[in-house]
Amino acid sequence: MSQQINLFNPIFLKQRKIFAALPMVEALGVIVAGALLLTWYAGQRVAAQEQEAEAGKTVLAKREQSLVRAKAQFAPRAQSPALAAELNAAQAELKSLQDVAAVLQGGTLGNTAGYAEYFRAFSRQNVNGLWLTGLTITGAGNDIGVQGRAMQPTLIPHYIARLTAEKVMRGKTFAALDIARPEAGAAPQVAAAAGVASTAPVVAVAPAVSPFVEFNLQSTMMQEAAK
Incomplete structure (x- = not known):
């Protein structure tokens, strides 16, 4: 009877050394080189930032000097009494x-513009056969009195309508209008011949009627005006 004996044991195999001296030295070199490179890069960045900081300080100093000069030049002055x-x-x-x-x-x-516009309005309204003999304006133009004559009484309402159409007379009304035909006066008596006494009786002649009428136009009633 035969029996096979397996004498193979893995522990007896030659083991490969992973962390040998040379690879470790190479890895350490790579790490040192990377650290040196990072240190150099960081130094360059720090130097650049320091330069920028120095430039900023220079600009800030110049601006502070300009501000000091401006304050000195435009210093607030004391108020003059x-x-x-x-x-x-x-x-x-x-x-x-x-x-x-x-x-x-x-x-x-009252009226601060004067009465010139009133007189212009009256001068513009010319009616044939009618003329004015008097004109009174009181205060701010609220009280107006017009006196005149007309050849025909019918001319007076026409004149009033045209007058109230003027801009300065708008809104003003007349409260009283008096129209009368005055007497022309008595005819003179027949005079005696010079140096001779007349024995003829004197004949009285009736007064003649005036060919025109007189009117008095008032913006207020006469009784109110008298008060």
């Missing part, structure tokens, strides 16, 4: 002028 007094006086005068302008625009003083 005389200038302050003139400013206060000018402001007070401006306020007074503004108050006056407000009063004038408010119309509390």
Whole structure:
């Protein structure tokens, strides 16, 4: 009877040394070279940043110097009492002028534009056969009185209509109108011949009627005006 005996044992094989001296030295060299390269790169970056910082400090110093010069050149000046007094006086005068302008625009003083436009309006309204003998304007033009004569009474309403159409007369009304035909006066008596007494009786002649009528136009009633 035969029996086979296996004398192979893996532990008896030659083992390969992975971490030998030479590979470790090479790896260590690579690590050292990488560290040196990183150190050089970091030094270059630090040097560049230091240069930028120095340049920034130089620019900042120049700007601070410019700011100091500007403050010295444009230093706030002390307020002048005389200038302050003139400013206060000018402001007070401006306020007074503004108050006056407000009063004038408010119309509390009445007519501030004068009466020239009223007279222009009356001069523009010429009606044949009608003429004015008197004109009164009181205050702000609220009280107006017109006196005149006309050859025909019918001319007066026509004249009033044209007059009230004027811009300056808009909104104004007349409250009273009087129209009358005056007497022309008595005819003179027959005079005696010079140096001779007349024995003929004197004949009285009736007064003649005037060929025109007189009118009185008032913006307020006469009774109210009298008050």
